[in-house]
Amino acid sequence: MCGLRLHGSIxxxxxxxxxxxxxxxxxxxxxxxxxxxxxxxxxxSPTGDPHVGTAYMSLFxxxxxxxxxxxFVLRIEDTDRTRYVADSEQKIFEALAxxxxxxxxxxxxxxxxxPYRQSERLPLYKEAADKLCxxxxxxxxxxxxxxxxxLRKIQQAEKASRFGYxxxxxxxxxxxxxxxxxxGEEYVVRLKMPREGEIETRDLFRGVLKFDAADQQDxxxxxxxGFPTYHLAMAVDDNAMKITHVIRAEEWLPxxxxxxxxxxxxxxxxxxxxxxxxxxxxxxxxxxKRKNPTSLLWYRDAGFLPEALRNFLSLMGFxxxxxxxxxxxxxxxxxxxxxxxxxGAPIFDLQKLHWLNGEYMRALPPDELEKRxxxxxxxxxxxxxxxxxxxxxxxxxxxxxxxxxxxxxxxxxxxxxxxxxxxxxxxxxxxxLAPIIPLIRERMHTLSEAADYxxxxxxxxxxxxxxxxxxxxxxxxxxxxxxxxxxxxxxxxDFNDPEAAIRQLDEAxxxxxxxxxxxxxxxxxxxxxxxxxxxxxxxxxxxxxxxGKEETLKRMDNAIKFLG
RNA sequence: GGCCCCUUCAUCUAAUGGUUAGGAUACGGCCCUUUCAAGGCCGCGAUACGGGUUCGAGUCCCGUAGGGGUCACCA
Numbered sequence: 200m201c202g203l204r205l206h207g208s209i210x211x212x213x214x215x216x217x218x219x220x221x222x223x224x225x226x227x228x229x230x231x232x233x234x235x236x237x238x239x240x241x242x243x244s245p246t247g248d249p250h251v252g253t254a255y256m257s258l259f260x261x262x263x264x265x266x267x268x269x270x271f272v273l274r275i276e277d278t279d280r281t282r283y284v285a286d287s288e289q290k291i292f293e294a295l296a297x298x299x300x301x302x303x304x305x306x307x308x309x310x311x312x313x314p315y316r317q318s319e320r321l322p323l324y325k326e327a328a329d330k331l332c333x334x335x336x337x338x339x340x341x342x343x344x345x346x347x348x349x350l351r352k353i354q355q356a357e358k359a360s361r362f363g364y365x366x367x368x369x370x371x372x373x374x375x376x377x378x379x380x381x382x383g384e385e386y387v388v389r390l391k392m393p394r395e396g397e398i399e400t401r402d403l404f405r406g407v408l409k410f411d412a413a414d415q416q417d418x419x420x421x422x423x424x425g426f427p428t429y430h431l432a433m434a435v436d437d438n439a440m441k442i443t444h445v446i447r448a449e450e451w452l453p454x455x456x457x458x459x460x461x462x463x464x465x466x467x468x469x470x471x472x473x474x475x476x477x478x479x480x481x482x483x484x485x486x487x488k489r490k491n492p493t494s495l496l497w498y499r500d501a502g503f504l505p506e507a508l509r510n511f512l513s514l515m516g517f518x519x520x521x522x523x524x525x526x527x528x529x530x531x532x533x534x535x536x537x538x539x540x541x542x543g544a545p546i547f548d549l550q551k552l553h554w555l556n557g558e559y560m561r562a563l564p565p566d567e568l569e570k571r572x573x574x575x576x577x578x579x580x581x582x583x584x585x586x587x588x589x590x591x592x593x594x595x596x597x598x599x600x601x602x603x604x605x606x607x608x609x610x611x612x613x614x615x616x617x618x619x620x621x622x623x624x625x626x627x628x629x630x631x632l633a634p635i636i637p638l639i640r641e642r643m644h645t646l647s648e649a650a651d652y653x654x655x656x657x658x659x660x661x662x663x664x665x666x667x668x669x670x671x672x673x674x675x676x677x678x679x680x681x682x683x684x685x686x687x688x689x690x691x692x693d694f695n696d697p698e699a700a701i702r703q704l705d706e707a708x709x710x711x712x713x714x715x716x717x718x719x720x721x722x723x724x725x726x727x728x729x730x731x732x733x734x735x736x737x738x739x740x741x742x743x744x745x746x747g748k749e750e751t752l753k754r755m756d757n758a759i760k761f762l763g
Numbered sequence: 764g765g766c767c768c769c770u771u772c773a774u775c776u777a778a779u780g781g782u783u784a785g786g787a788u789a790c791g792g793c794c795c796u797u798u799c800a801a802g803g804c805c806g807c808g809a810u811a812c813g814g815g816u817u818c819g820a821g822u823c824c825c826g827u828a829g830g831g832g833u834c835a836c837c838a
Binding site for chain 1: 764765766767768769770771773774775776777785786787788789795797798799800802811830831832833834835836837838
């Protein structure tokens with residue numbers, strides 16, 4: 200159950216002989232749609248940390264590709280040189296691999312439709328733009344950025360119903376345009392949108408969507424630096440890469456009329472457009488890093504398991520039969536149908552992910568969890584201050600998120616510091632963690648929470664105060680008595696037989712606390728503080744066994760001495 | 764503001780036009796208990812509103828309201 204392996208072979212055999220059908224409306228009878236292998240893509244731009252929305256799209260892309268025996272393509276949309284971030288591409292690969300959503304084709308992977316970076320495909324876009332101009336379907340626009348800015352300002356001031364480019368250069372004669380170009384004036388290429396009538400588009404979930412042509416504007420295809428805009432690049436590449444389904448976020452819906460016109464102008468066959476709902480902040484606005492962690496690296500650093508995050512993401516907009524909420528990718532795939540996705544806007548609820556992650560951790564075989572913990576410690580080791588923290592000045596205001604992040608920072612650093620020692624000890628004694636795992640795993644929801652329980656097994660230098668030993672309704676004297684009594688019990692126990700020892704410790708402490716007229720909890724409180732340095736800890740007797748008799752006695756003596 | 768999309772518990776969601784509107788998270792309570800958890804049981808809690816169509820509407824239609832997205836030489 201641990202593996203949750205991806206893109207398994209179970210998808211084979213699902214394909215049928217039914218010919219592919221163009222979807223004909225919302226919830227169209229669709230099973231047969233999957234008969235033809237789908238080619239899908241995710242197209243992030245390398246402008247920062249890999250985004251949770253990218254993972255969300257990738258999940259459904261991956262699923263459709265796997266379900267139909269198709270291919271999932273990663274394309275890097277690096278056409279904006281001003282926003283380019285050098286290492287972000289690498290991080291995207293890493294994040295997708297971490298989530299088990301690696302592409303079949305893409306930079307570094309290869310594939311027969313490469314290159315998969317748009318910056319390496321510039322001639323293609325130029326060619327397409329030239330073709331459009333030559334056919335009179337696009338034109339060169341020499342308007343300056345200043346003019347456009349002024350135009351926008353006026354439109355805003357006038358509260359115009361229509362914003363956007365006014366089409367000034369559309370009226371330029373060929374001679375005028377040639378003259379400007381010859382004079383060295385910079386220009387962009389704009390697509391000629393129809394001026395009247397309706398533009399009919401189609402969305403897999405929503406069916407036919409009509410837009411008034413008069414509301415459209417002549418969008419830029421090619422920028423003055425020779426790079427394409429998203430619109431042109433997308434059309435050219437999706438066509439060249441034989442993409443069959445464009446699964447993208449709903450924010451693209453308003454530009455679909457432009458895309459339909461563009462596809463027609465280029466003479467391309469239209470893919471299926473499926474606009475997925477936007478992931479939301481708690482206040483329903485589209486997910487943003489000011490209000491929510493959006494970096495996939497944050498989730499990794501916070502100790503979420505990739506399979507849990509993936510499961511959680513699949514819950515956003517999709518639901519399994521029989522109310523099943525926890526499922527493997529294979530199970531998901533078995534039930535997956537793209538047209539079953541909801542279009543309602545789901546709020547990304549970290550609290551539920553937190554719960555789900557806990558479920559996953561507990562479902563992992565102990566040795567697998569151990570492996571994950573060690574990997575996680577390695578990940579945080581030598582990190583110094585390079586944690587994927589949310590920016591200091593913009594902690595989310597939402598309570599659970601904020602509290603989690605505050606604690607997580609401390610935990611990440613605690614584990615990062617503990618990591619070298621942990622790794623060394625682990626290497627010399629590979630059996631070190633095995634007995635600890637069962638004690639801590641049902642207390643954790645994320646790997647980072649190991650920071651709350653693990654350190655006591657590696658250090659006995661605690662920063663407690665005498666007050667920490669005093670129990671509710673008890674005195675310091677009571678605490679000292681408990682410690683003395685328990686020390687004797689521990690001393691008398693035979694640690695060589697763990698099971699017997701625990702029984703012995705348990706029975707003796709019960710008897711003693713009763714004899715002393717104390718509740719067991721109060722009796723053990725000071726002991727817990729002495730042994731673990733905390734009021735909250737894994738089960739006490741089991742912890743003692745892990746520590747060994749000598750260490751246990753030493754800690755009790757330390758505390759007794761400390762209290763005087 | 765124009766255009767577009769969306770609307771079942773606080774949140775994620777289920778419900779061939781016929782259910783006491785189901786499940787999960789969160790929250791509250793009880794049980795278990797050695798602290799904290801985990802687990803078990805119970806509880807709280809929704810069809811945005813108004814009109815139609817229909818014997819019957821969460822489900823179909825129209826309107827209203829609310830929310831969101833978008834209107835860049837960013838994607």
